[in-house]
Amino acid sequence: MSNSLISLLALIVTLGVLITVHEFGHFWVARRLGVKVLQFSIGFGKPLWKWRGRDGVEYLIATLPLGGYVKMLDEREGEVSPDDLPLAFNHQAIGSRIAIVAAGPLCNFLFAILAYSVMFMIGVPGAKPLLDAPKPGSIAAAGGFQKGDLVIAIDGKPTPTLSAVMLELVDRAMTGEIIQVKVQDAEDRERLRTLDVRDNQDLDKDGMTFDHAGLTPWHPVLPAVIGQVVHNGAAERTGLQAGDRILLADGERLANWQQWRSVIERHPGQPFPVRIEREGVEQTLQLMPDSRENKQGQQVGYIGAVAEIPDDLVRDLQVVVRYGPLEAVGAAVGKTWDMSWLTLRMLGRMLVGKASLDNLSGPITIARFAGQAASAGFMAFLSMLALVSLSLGVLNLLPVPVLDGGHLFYYLIEWIKGSPLSETVQNLGQRVGMAVLLLLMGLALFNDFSRLL
DSSP states (O other), rough: OOHHHHHHHHHHHHHHHHHHHHHHHHHHHHHTOOOOOEEEEEEEEEEEEEETTTTSSSSEEEEEEEEEEEEEEGGGGGGGGGGGGGSSSSOOOOOHHHHHHHHHHHHHHHHHHHHHHHHHOOOOEEEEEEBBBTTTTTTTHTTTOOTTTTEEEEEEEEEEEEEHHHHHHHHTTTTTSEEEEEEEEEEEEEEEEEEEETTTTTHHHHOOOOHHTTTTTTOOOSSSSSEEEESHHHHHHHHHOTOOEEEEEEOOOOOSSHHHHHHTTTTTTTOEEEEETTEEEEEEEEEOOEEEEOOOOOEEEEEEEEEEEHHHHHHEHHHHOOHHHHHHHHHHHHHHHHHHHHHHHHHHHTTTTTGGGGGOHHHHHHHHHHHHHHHHOOHHHHHHHHHHHHHHHHHTSSTTTSSSHHHHEEEEEEEESSSSOHHHHHHHHHHHHHHHHHHHHHHHHHHHHHHHH
């Protein structure tokens, strides 16, 4: 199955599941509070499938799977008979209306907690946060980091995996203060390192990354042996196979994988001879690497192959985070809160220009990540679902008319002033909210296409 088809199917499953979860929240609470539900739709536009249940609700799957809705009995959307007025949404007490609207985002958060709970009970694999030597002249070098440091905690919060370290650094860098990092050095002694991000404009604008701070994950010295080749990559087209040992490349004798990679990067689109050993027999192949642009804007070669990693090295570098059922739920609640708060803070920084708008992503990027996660296995896909679900929860709670948060903002004003806003003001708010939403969607799609190009 092609990567594009996998990405498309993964996107459909992702949106289908999370939209259903969100709309079910509105649906379930509305029914429990005595509001009559007319339609439950996944998607917008022309119905592809519809069915009327015994409960009188019409269930639909529509053509455009970028949202959904629960249509309730409401005088503002059509005539309501006097007998049905108590069942209309607009006749409910303000507390009931708030509960119905808030239930959608709440279900997104509950789904994320459930997904993370399952992951923590099964066990989340990750890389040990072991560091290589910091880049000379970097923040990390100034903070005393050394090769062989194993990160234990950041500002007192345990960091069992490399991904946990990265997330904590992103979060702490937004404070613009000195970050305290507890490590276990190469001699198994606990040390305290620091990252001073108070005056670093790059970190303040783009968020903390290993690259900006000068931190580098530890990379083992691997032999120049092919572990796996990518389908239709330069390595496969040349005839390289898993298990091939690279002896010579462009006349240079190789001692490790890093040397092999360096030779490849120096030859973008340029053929050179490669001497290999396969099952004890030596042979020479003519390899022409493909070309791509690196972070510095330079063209470098790549062949679509990864190194063979010994099993014992994988075990030494990997850690599995696993909890019992109750601990897993607690960890999942904490993870959902941390990621939601981080998402909200990042959005706030984008609004005030302290974080790049390039961070916005649309359906194309989501499809790519969904496809990659689906290909990587159940745990990766479940993690992606949890992240997108809590992101939807956060976005829907923003006080923007059209979104759930905009309706909740209206109800808050109504509760304070004792009467609802006029229809004129609400309609104006809806138009402004729609314009903001379309602008954000346009920017997200622009970012999507820019990444593709």
